Amino acid sequence: MKINKITNVLFFVIISISFFTCVEDSDFTIPESLGIEENEDITKILDSIGEGTLQLKTIEQIKKLYISGNNPLEVTSNIVVKGYVISSDKSGNFYKEFYMQDAPENPTAGIKVALNFSNSYNKFNIGREIYIRLKGLYIGETNSGNGIITIGGRVKNTNIKEVENVTVNQISNHIYRSETTKEIIPKIIEFAGINETHIGTFITLENVFFDAQLSGKSYVDPKEDFDTQRKIKTCLGLGYDELLLETSSFSRFSNETLPEKAGSINAVVSKDFGGNFIVLNLNNTNDVDMNEEKCSPLPIANFTTTLLQENFDEQSGDIAVLNWINHREKGTKSWRSYTDSYAQSKAARVGSKNSGDLSTISWLITKGINLDTTSQEFLSFETSNSFANGSELEVLISTDFDGDENNITAANWTLLPAKIVSDGEGYKNWIHSTYIDLSSYSGTVYIAFKYLGNSNVNFDGTYELDNIVINAK
Amino acid sequence: MKSGVTYKITGRHLVDINAAYLTTAPTIRNTFSNSRENNNVVFDLKSEKTLSTDISYVFRNPIITSKVTAYYTSIKDATEISFYFADGVGGDNTAFVQEILSGINKKHLGLEFGLEAQVTSTFKLKGAASVGQFTYDNNPNLVLTTEADSESLSAGFVDGFKDFGETNLKNYKLAAGPQNAYSFGFEYRDPDYWWLGATVNFFSNTFIDISPLNRSKNFYLDDDGLPFLDYDKTIAKELLTQEKFSDYSVVNLVGGKSLKIKDYYLSVFATVNNLLNKTYKSGGFEQGRNANYRQLKEDKSLDKPIFGSKYWYGRGTTYFLNVSISF
Numbered sequence: 001m002k003i004n005k006i007t008n009v010l011f012f013v014i015i016s017i018s019f020f021t022c023v024e025d026s027d028f029t030i031p032e033s034l035g036i037e038e039n040e041d042i043t044k045i046l047d048s049i050g051e052g053t054l055q056l057k058t059i060e061q062i063k064k065l066y067i068s069g070n071n072p073l074e075v076t077s078n079i080v081v082k083g084y085v086i087s088s089d090k091s092g093n094f095y096k097e098f099y100m101q102d103a104p105e106n107p108t109a110g111i112k113v114a115l116n117f118s119n120s121y122n123k124f125n126i127g128r129e130i131y132i133r134l135k136g137l138y139i140g141e142t143n144s145g146n147g148i149i150t151i152g153g154r155v156k157n158t159n160i161k162e163v164e165n166v167t168v169n170q171i172s173n174h175i176y177r178s179e180t181t182k183e184i185i186p187k188i189i190e191f192a193g194i195n196e197t198h199i200g201t202f203i204t205l206e207n208v209f210f211d212a213q214l215s216g217k218s219y220v221d222p223k224e225d226f227d228t229q230r231k232i233k234t235c236l237g238l239g240y241d242e243l244l245l246e247t248s249s250f251s252r253f254s255n256e257t258l259p260e261k262a263g264s265i266n267a268v269v270s271k272d273f274g275g276n277f278i279v280l281n282l283n284n285t286n287d288v289d290m291n292e293e294k295c296s297p298l299p300i301a302n303f304t305t306t307l308l309q310e311n312f313d314e315q316s317g318d319i320a321v322l323n324w325i326n327h328r329e330k331g332t333k334s335w336r337s338y339t340d341s342y343a344q345s346k347a348a349r350v351g352s353k354n355s356g357d358l359s360t361i362s363w364l365i366t367k368g369i370n371l372d373t374t375s376q377e378f379l380s381f382e383t384s385n386s387f388a389n390g391s392e393l394e395v396l397i398s399t400d401f402d403g404d405e406n407n408i409t410a411a412n413w414t415l416l417p418a419k420i421v422s423d424g425e426g427y428k429n430w431i432h433s434t435y436i437d438l439s440s441y442s443g444t445v446y447i448a449f450k451y452l453g454n455s456n457v458n459f460d461g462t463y464e465l466d467n468i469v470i471n472a473k
Numbered sequence: 474m475k476s477g478v479t480y481k482i483t484g485r486h487l488v489d490i491n492a493a494y495l496t497t498a499p500t501i502r503n504t505f506s507n508s509r510e511n512n513n514v515v516f517d518l519k520s521e522k523t524l525s526t527d528i529s530y531v532f533r534n535p536i537i538t539s540k541v542t543a544y545y546t547s548i549k550d551a552t553e554i555s556f557y558f559a560d561g562v563g564g565d566n567t568a569f570v571q572e573i574l575s576g577i578n579k580k581h582l583g584l585e586f587g588l589e590a591q592v593t594s595t596f597k598l599k600g601a602a603s604v605g606q607f608t609y610d611n612n613p614n615l616v617l618t619t620e621a622d623s624e625s626l627s628a629g630f631v632d633g634f635k636d637f638g639e640t641n642l643k644n645y646k647l648a649a650g651p652q653n654a655y656s657f658g659f660e661y662r663d664p665d666y667w668w669l670g671a672t673v674n675f676f677s678n679t680f681i682d683i684s685p686l687n688r689s690k691n692f693y694l695d696d697d698g699l700p701f702l703d704y705d706k707t708i709a710k711e712l713l714t715q716e717k718f719s720d721y722s723v724v725n726l727v728g729g730k731s732l733k734i735k736d737y738y739l740s741v742f743a744t745v746n747n748l749l750n751k752t753y754k755s756g757g758f759e760q761g762r763n764a765n766y767r768q769l770k771e772d773k774s775l776d777k778p779i780f781g782s783k784y785w786y787g788r789g790t791t792y793f794l795n796v797s798i799s800f
Contacts (some may be wrong), residue, residue, distance in 0.1 A: 022606065023606060023608050023644045023646075025646070025714070025715065025717060026710075026714065027644040027716075028641065028642075028643065028644045028645050028688075028713065028715070029641050029643070029644075030641065030688075030692075030706060030709045030710050030713050031688055031689055031690055031692045031693055031709075032643050032693065032706070033642070033690075033693055033694075033700035033704070037694065037698055037699050037700060038698065038699075039697045039699050040698055041697060121702070122702045122703045123695060123702065125702050172627070172696065172697075176697065177699065179699055324721060344687050355747065
């Protein structure tokens with residue numbers, strides 16, 4: 001009996017021990033982040049900024065240090081720039097580069113960072129706060145003159161006008177990420193208002209669709225070796241406005257079929273390789289949300305009133321349309337009449353080439369237009385260029401200008417979101433401005449075409465202007 | 474300190490209880506991290522403490538002798554030092570390092586059973602089983618030391634010294650050979666002065682020696698001290714699963730014969746181990762080279778990992794013959 005008791009107790013003890021202590025092979029815990037890690041280098045940078053030994057600059061300030069087309073600029077001062085990553089190379093549409101903008105929301109400027117680092121999304125993920133110590137790096141362009149200002153690591157061996165990627169060894173001493181990842185909220189941009197200041201920022205365009213001719217096609221043309229540009233459009237007034245979406249043939253979504261309906265698109269604003277056009281680059285196709293019906297432009301037949309129409313056919317020499325102002329604010333070049341030999345039509349043009357002027361600002365201002373008698377008005381015109389690199393043409397509107405040539409600069413002028421011919425466009429082509437809605441303006445308004453340039457070889461382009469119309473109902 | 478009690482219930486039934494508490498002072502080998510290279514000492518060095526208890530029940534009768542033992546051993550504050558070349562320390566850096574693992578607690582727990590039956594005066598059957606579980610019982614502290622050069626500086630070493638904090642070793646198995654073993658055999662002694670014995674041994678639960686660096690925060694941290702963004706817990710769990718070797722069995726033969734020739738005694742003794750020439754892994758260790766998630770994942774996704782685990786294999790069939798003459 002005693003023996004039984006003892007063996008029973010023994011048995012019980014053994015079984016209970018094995019019950020409580022048995023360890024399964026998978027009972028281990030993997031090491032895991034507690035989310036409290038800090039990047040010590042960032043702490044040092046912030047300390048140095050606090051002490052004043054390092055200066056924090058905005059992306060906008062950094063971009064101003066460099067002028068497109070010039071030789072890369074080596075940064076020799078102790079400056080640091082902060083930004084939030086907005087692009088990702090995860091899907092292969094970006095390669096050895098990322099874009100960062102100055103704020104997670106409502107950015108004012110963005111910049112490209114070229115780096116010898118693939119799969120950078122594993123480190124510099126979208127929304128990541130980045131600090132770049134610029135001393136020893138270069139600010140320039142990876143393709144000279146393309147207008148995409150880039151932070152690079154050195155000057156290219158084969159072309160002193162271009163920057164080379166930041167090397168892997170440089171990354172650890174220059175590009176730092178903080179522990180912060182913010183949600184990037186794309187800035188909603190009016191389609192026609194998209195311009196070079198948006199390069200390097202993450203934006204949303206609404207009510208857009210792919211050109212009907214692209215129906216059934218994919219993001220990348222299988223015949224293309226590198227990039228494919230696909231036209232996206234939106235309705236604007238009496239017609240359409242369009243823009244190019246550029247996708248690398250190395251992107252994972254290159255074979256996906258383009259959506260046929262309309263909706264919104266979130267993308268990084270950049271330029272094509274040559275820097276001729278503004279293009280959009282997708283991070284991935286989740287940023288394309290097109291499930292709605294396409295818009296249709298307003299029927300032009302309803303716009304029976306023409307408030308303004310000028311084709312310069314009656315002009316010669318300096319432009320002198322009745323009640324218009326042809327004014328030189330700076331420099332010696334005015335808007336002049338000329339005959340376009342390709343279009344066989346007269347037009348107006350201005351350019352500062354060979355002027356010898358330090359600065360050229362030339363205005364062509366329409367007569368006063370009364371918008372109170374009509375409910376909706378659309379401005380449209382056409383522009384062309386000849387080597388317009390660096391020079392600018394702006395279209396402005398003023399409601400407080402009194403028509404007096406002496407008061408031009410005193411009046412308030414607002415930039416209109418018109419499409420002006422881009423620098424890379426062929427010189428024979430005339431570009432339609434799209435239809436610019438003026439219905440938010442009232443009273444007597446003046447429309448101005450303002451040319452900015454100088455005799456510097458990079459700023460002396462010529463612009464041509466024709467067929468200015470305001471349709472109204 | 475040791476003590477033991479034997480309680481004889483009857484002459485045939487015995488209960489034997491032992492307990493011991495030992496402290497082992499640190500040795501030179503685990504006091505200096507690498508005495509051949511530098512004069513670094515292990516900080517906060519402690520004596521190793523061992524608590525060991527066992528309880529046995531013995532049953533004997535003229536035919537059967539058997540014994541059941543349950544044991545529990547707990548080791549606390551052990552220190553272990555090892556050297557290796559690590560790839561991926563503090564991100565994507567490499568260094569020859571000394572690894573100091575301190576404050577290790579280990580737990581040994583198990584049951585043993587043995588039985589011998591004298592079936593006839595010449596024939597004896599033997600059986601034994603041992604079922605154990607030897608595990609790490611805590612998350613010890615991991616410190617690496619290396620030469621204080623620029624490379625180690627960029628990997629985050631301060632004066633050639635880097636504290637990795639706790640390493641998640643708890644519940645990993647100790648690499649102490651097969652944790653479960655079973656043996657069954659017989660022995661035949663012929664009155665004509667020859668004998669023959671054979672055993673079949675079956676082993677299971679042999680585990681690889683794991684790399685502690687891979688279980689520390691180094692595993693998930695990038696070179697800037699922030700976690701890897703591509704750290705996938707499911708994959709990490711898979712990567713860090715301790716390799717368990719296949720079960721294996723080995724047959725051993727032993728036999729002998731002794732002769733008297735005139736005044737000489739000639740005895741012949743022969744053994745054959747691993748008679749069936751089984752190939753098996755008897756142990757191994759994970760290399761410390763792929764010291765982080767990315768490196769390890771990359772290496773393990775190769776068909777043939779470059780820095781895969783190192784293994785020890787058991788010997789094939791071995792023969793041993795001993796002839797002796799005594800005069």
